[in-house]
Amino acid sequence: MNISIIGSGYVGLVSGACFAELGNQVICADNDAKKISDLKQGIVPIYEPGLEELIVDNLKNKRLKFTSSIKEAVRASEVIFIAVGTPALENGEADLTGIENVARSIAQNMDGYRLIVEKSTVPVETCAWIKKTIAIYIKKKHKFDVVSNPEFLREGSAINDFNHPDRIVLGLETLKAKQIMTNLYQPLNAPILITNIKSAELIKHASNAFLATKISFINAIARICDKVGADVKEVAQGMGLDNRIGRHFLQAGIGYGGSCFPKDLEAFITIAEKLGYDFGILKAVRNTNQEQKIFVLQKIKDALWIIRGKTIAVLGLAFKPDTDDLRNSPSIDLINALIQEGAKIKVYDPKAMEKAAKILKHVVFCKDAYLAAEGADCLIIATEWNEFKELDFIKLKKKLKRALIVDGRNIYDPKLLMDLGFTYLGVGRGNG
Ligand code: UDX
Numbered sequence: 274m275n276i277s278i279i280g281s282g283y284v285g286l287v288s289g290a291c292f293a294e295l296g297n298q299v300i301c302a303d304n305d306a307k308k309i310s311d312l313k314q315g316i317v318p319i320y321e322p323g324l325e326e327l328i329v330d331n332l333k334n335k336r337l338k339f340t341s342s343i344k345e346a347v348r349a350s351e352v353i354f355i356a357v358g359t360p361a362l363e364n365g366e367a368d369l370t371g372i373e374n375v376a377r378s379i380a381q382n383m384d385g386y387r388l389i390v391e392k393s394t395v396p397v398e399t400c401a402w403i404k405k406t407i408a409i410y411i412k413k414k415h416k417f418d419v420v421s422n423p424e425f426l427r428e429g430s431a432i433n434d435f436n437h438p439d440r441i442v443l444g445l446e447t448l449k450a451k452q453i454m455t456n457l458y459q460p461l462n463a464p465i466l467i468t469n470i471k472s473a474e475l476i477k478h479a480s481n482a483f484l485a486t487k488i489s490f491i492n493a494i495a496r497i498c499d500k501v502g503a504d505v506k507e508v509a510q511g512m513g514l515d516n517r518i519g520r521h522f523l524q525a526g527i528g529y530g531g532s533c534f535p536k537d538l539e540a541f542i543t544i545a546e547k548l549g550y551d552f553g554i555l556k557a558v559r560n561t562n563q564e565q566k567i568f569v570l571q572k573i574k575d576a577l578w579i580i581r582g583k584t585i586a587v588l589g590l591a592f593k594p595d596t597d598d599l600r601n602s603p604s605i606d607l608i609n610a611l612i613q614e615g616a617k618i619k620v621y622d623p624k625a626m627e628k629a630a631k632i633l634k635h636v637v638f639c640k641d642a643y644l645a646a647e648g649a650d651c652l653i654i655a656t657e658w659n660e661f662k663e664l665d666f667i668k669l670k671k672k673l674k675r676a677l678i679v680d681g682r683n684i685y686d687p688k689l690l691m692d693l694g695f696t697y698l699g700v701g702r703g704n705g
Contacts, residue, residue: 274298274457277346279375280357281308281339283319283431283532283598284392284424288356290324291435293331295460300338302346312339320597320624323432343375347382352453355403356392356424365539367396376403380410383417388453390420394481394537396544397474400444418450421470423477428531429595441465444473478544481537482555487522488529489561495525495701496568505701506683525701527655527681528565530592530601535562565700566603569681570610572698576677577651581615584674586649588642589656589682590622590629597624599632604655607681608633621645623658646672657682666693 274297278289281303289301303309308318315329331337340346347353357371372393379389389407391400404419411417421444426434441463443454455465468476495505505525513520529535538559545552577583592602599605608618618636622629626638639645642661646652646669654661662684670676676695678685683699690697698704 274352274453275350276300276352276354276457277302277350278354278356279303279343279346279379280355280371280393281305281312282356282358283321283428284426285354285356286312286317286319286328287321287324287426287431287435288354288392288424289337290327290331291432292457293337294327296336297457298336298350299331300340300346300349302340302343304341304343306341309339309341321428321431322595327432343378344382347379347387348384351386352388352390352457353379354390354392354422359393359395359540361536361539365543367394367536367540369395369399369402372399372403373406376406377410380407381412383411383415384413385415387415387417388420388450389417390422390454391474392422392424394423394477394533394540395474396540397471397478400470400474418445418447419470420445420450420454421473422454423473425477425480428598429593436461438463442468442473442476444468444470446470478537478541481533482541482558484522485529485534485538485562486554486558488524488534489558489565491523491525492528492565492700493561498701498703502703503701504703508701525683526565526657527569527603527607527700528562530603530606532598532600535559535601566606566610569679569700570607573611573651573653573679574614576679576696576698580611582617583650584617584619584648585611586639586642586645586652586673587611587618587620587655588622588645588652588661589654589658590620590633591625591656594656594658595624597622597628599625599628602656603681605629605633607653607655608636612636619645619647619649622656623660643668643672648672648674650675651677651679653679653681654684655681657684666690666695670694 276292276297277300278285279302281301289299293299317325355375359367362368400419400421423442441458445451498505509523512518513523542552542555587608590604619639620636621639621642678695678697680699687697687702
C-alpha cells in the first residue's frame with residue numbers, strides 16, 4: 274500500500290519504518306526541514322533500539338521516503354496517518370493546532386479518495402473535528418474516511434510493540450475503511466478490535482490512565498511497606514499472580530514520567546472536567562506521583578542529614594531504560610531538587626547524556642558509573658538500565674566516599690548489598 278505519515282516524531286517514525294518493513298511504500302512528512310534532511314541521510318533524531326537500522330535499510334531499498342512537503346505526501350498516498358504532537362497547554366488540555374493544520378492541508382491537497390487515520394493521542398471527538406475540517410476545506414467533492422487508530426507503543430521497545438501488539442484498535446464507520454485498515458495490519462497477525470470512532474479515542478486515554486493508576490497504586494503501597502517493614506516487590510508479586518490484577522506495571526519507584534502518562538493524565542482530567550465529571554481517581558494518581566518524588570528526596574535527606582555541599586552520584590537520566598528521552602523524567606526533577614538543596618551532582622546515563630547536557634546545568638557528566646561514584650556521599654539509581662544491574666559492587670564501594678545506595682528503581686537485592694557493607698535504601702523495601 275502507499276502510506277503517508279504526517280509527523281516524524283516517535284510514533285510517526287516507528288510506524289513509518291515498521292510499515293515500510295512490512296512491504297508498504299511509505300512517505301514520512303514533517304515540517305521540520307532540518308529533521309527531514311537528516312532523516313534522508315539516515316540520521317535519526319531519537320534513540321530507539323533498532324530504529325536507525327530499520328530506517329537506513331528501508332531508505333536503501335526505497336520503501337521509505339522523507340519529505341517536508343505535506344502536498345507530496347498527500348498526493349502520493351491513499352492512506353494518510355496523522356502522528357503530529359499534541360503538547361499540553363497551560364491548562365492541561367491537549368493543543369490540537371497541529372492536528373487542525375494537517376487536516377486542512379490534507380483537504381487542500383487531496384485529489385481523490387483518502388483514508389485519514391488519526392494516531393496521535395487526542396481527546397474524544399477529535400476525529401469528528403478532523404472530518405468537519407476536511408469537509409470545510411476540501412476543494413472538490415472527493416470521498417474520504419476518518420479512522421481512529423490509537424498507538425500503544427512504549428519507548429525503548431517501540432519496534433517490538435509495533436510488530437507484536439496485544440491488540441490493534443480501529444475506530445471506523447465504513448466498510449471501505451475497515452477493508453483497507455484490516456488489510457494493512459493483516460501481516461501482524463494480531464487481534465483487531467473494531468469499534469466506533471469515539472470508543473477508540475477513549476480506549477487510548479482510558480488505557481494510559483489505568484496504567485498510571487497501577488503505578489501510583491503500587492507506589493502508595495510502597496509507602497506503607499516502608500512503614501511496616503514489608504517488601505513491596507514481594508507484595509507486588511503476590512498481587513500480580515492473581516490473573517485479574519496481572520503482574521505488569523506494578524514496579525514501585527521514583528514515579529512515572531515520559532511524554533505520555535503525565536500529559537495524557539492531565540488531558541484526561543481536563544476532558545472529564547469539560548464533560549462535567551470530576552475524575553477524582555486520576556487527580557489522586559497524579560498527586561501520588563508528585564509525592565513519590567518528594568518521598569525519595571526525603572529518604573536521601575534523612576540519610577545524609579545535610580545535603581548542602583555533599584556530592585551525590587545519579588545513575589540514569591532518561592525517564593526509563595533504552596531511550597534517551599528526558600521528557601518529564603523523574604530523574605531530572607530529583608537532580609534539580611538536589612541542586613536546589615545545595616548538592617554537587619555527578620551523573621551518568623548510557624544514552625541520554627547528550628540531551629541532558631542541554632537542560633542540566635551545574636552537574637558533572639561522567640563517562641561511566643564508577644567515575645560518577647568517585648568521591649560521592651551517596652549513589653542514586655534513578656533509571657533501571659541493565660548495565661546498572663551488573664555493576665561490580667566491590668569496585669563501586671571503593672570509589673564511593675560513603676557506601677550509601679538509594680535504589681530508586683528497586684533493582685538490587687537489599688540483603689546482598691547490606692552484606693557487602695552498603696547502607697541500602699530502596700522504595701518500599703521495608704527499611705525506612
Ligand atoms: C506509555 C504506554 O505504556 C504506551 O502504551 C503509550 O503508547 C505511551 O505511554 P512509555 O511512556 O513509552 O509508554 O513507557 P512505559 O513503559 O509505559 O513507562 C512510563 C513510565 O512509567 C516510566 O517513567 C516508567 O519508569 C514508569 N513505570 C512503568 C513505573 O514506574 N512502574 C512500572 O511498573 C511501569
